[in-house]
Amino acid sequence: MKLFKRLSFAAVLISATALTPLIAQSTPDSGGNDASLIAPDGQQLFGKNDPNVRRATAQVNGEIITGTDMDHRLALIVAANENKLPPEELARFRAQILTNLIDETLQIQEAAANKIEVTDAEVDQYFDRVAQQNFKRPASQVEKYLTSIGASVATLKRQIKGELSWSRLLSRNVRPSANVSDDEVNAIIERIKATKGTTEYRLGEIYLSATPEAMPAVTENAKKIIDQLRQGANFVAYARQFSEASTASVGGDLGWLSLAQLPSSLATAAAGMNSNEVQAVASPGGISILLLIDKRQVAMSDPRDSVLSLKQIAITFPAGTAEAQIAPLVKRFSEETQQIAGCGVADEMAAKLGADVVNRDGIKIRDLPAPLQQVMLNLQIGQSTPPYGSLQDGVRVFVLCGRDAPEVAASESFDEIMSRLEEERVNKRARIYLRDLRRDAVIEYN
Structure with missing residues (x-):
């Protein structure tokens, strides 16, 4: 996916899928002003700043951002985190939401x-697509849902309009100058060939810019975000609201990168991380909160890219059924399904158990939940997995009917590499563009 040609709003309430790799951040100010901040030690503040007084709304070049705007955006974040955000997090999110709304207004x-x-028609078209793809329901039902959680259609459509506007602006004013030569692409292809068999990393990033003076405060903020992520907060939603990189719009997903493509501090951190681990790392111009999503071998076939043909056999339980009643049912379900000898008898076994059967084809091992991936790698054709599920969603087993191993490792084409390099340049210049808009803005806080 090209970041500025197609938008993803999965970060609103659900996790994002794999998207275009982005960038290693460069120094935040490349506009020619290299003077350091003139603030010698030993001087005093004339006046007081009360940290308990929060200015909740603002006017941006005369355009008002209301408290309602902020409440509706906050409701989306609360819903994305299953209503588990503590009060101190809500206050911090409100401050970040106001910053985001100011940037969005400027764009x-x-x-x-x-x-x-x-146009409104274009926004409506994207909203309908979001409703179907991310909410799995018609737009009219999404409107009711958003209202029920304290948000609104208007806030989501405003977000869509902001991203479409910024995307088109960059396409006109920035992208034409972000040219990449064939030699640059060929150099990367040669480097990939030279590093065949080494490890690539799929990373998520929440980038927080910081001057040297602000670094302690930004570091503390990063620690709070990591605490929430380790307690189960939605990384995609946090990236959407807090990250200052352009990948915020795709939930912070950097895509697949080799260590050579990362700044040294990020490369060192990624090399020592385990899957689903998060940590804060000093990066050029600020701090990056990294999430290691996955690893793979460069230009090598990965067994987890094998495509499976499965039969799913599932039983569900009436609402309110006690765990003590369910345990013997699950035990029998497990014992019986482990006796399955091939997909040809799976339907017969399901009928005997009063279970439902669904055929599932074209499933990659890497797309399955982590507990099932290793099971599938070791499973023989015709065998079934142990039961998997929950009391609420039911219990299921998967019978392996077929497995097609990848013959050739997937790798980026010439055009894909060129597109990625162009996106990196566009994103770097986009940050400078937005920085200049902030500097020229007239912002009045209420």
């Missing part, structure tokens, strides 16, 4: 100043 205003129009 829409700049697009309008450049005579770039995003």
Whole structure:
């Protein structure tokens, strides 16, 4: 997916899928002003700043951001984290949401100043697509759902308009100058060939910029975010709201990268991380909160890319059924299904157990939940997995009917590499563009 040509709103309430790799951050200010902050020690503040006074709303070049705007955005985040955010996190999210809304307003205003129009019909079309793809329901039902959690259709459509406006603005004003030569692409292809068999990493990133003076405060903020992530908070939702990199719009997903493509500090951290681990790392211009999503071998076939043909046999339990009643049912289900000898008898066994059968084809091992991946790697054709599930969702086994191993390792094509390099350059310049808009803005807090 190209970041500025197609938008993903999965981060609103569900996890994002694999998306375009992005960037190693460069120094945040490359606009020519290299003067250090003039603030000698031993001087005093004339006046007081009360940290308990929070300015909840603002006017951005005369355009008002209301408390309702912020409440609706916050409701999306609370829902994404299953209503588990503690009060101190809510206060911090409100501050970040206001920052995001200010940036979004600046982006829409700049697009309008450049005579770039995003029509209501285009926004509605994207909203309908989001409703079907991410909420799995018609747009009218999504409207009711958003209202029920304290959000609104308007806030999601505003977000869509902001990203479409910014995307088109960058496509016109920035992308044409982000040229990549054939020699640059060929150099990367040669490097990939030279590193065949080494490890690639799929990473998620929440990037927080920081000047040297602000580094202690930003570090403390990063620690709080990591604490919440380790307690089960949604990484995609946090990246969406907190990350200052352009990958925020895709839930922080950097895609597949070799260590050579990362700044040294991030490369060192990634090399020592385990899957689903998060940690804060000093990176150029700030701090990166990294999530290791997955690993694979460069230009080598990965058994987890094998494509499976499965039969799913599932039993469900009436609401309110006690665990003591369910245990013997699960025990019998397990014993009987382990006797299955091939997919040809799976339907007969399911009928005997009063279970449902669903054929599932084209499933990659790496797309299965982690507990099932290793089981599938070791399973023989015709065998079934141990029972997997929960009291609420039911218990199921998967019978392996077929497995097609990948013959050739997937690798980036010439065009894909060129596109990725162009996106990196566009994203770097986009951060500078937004920085300049912030500097020129007239912002009044209420």
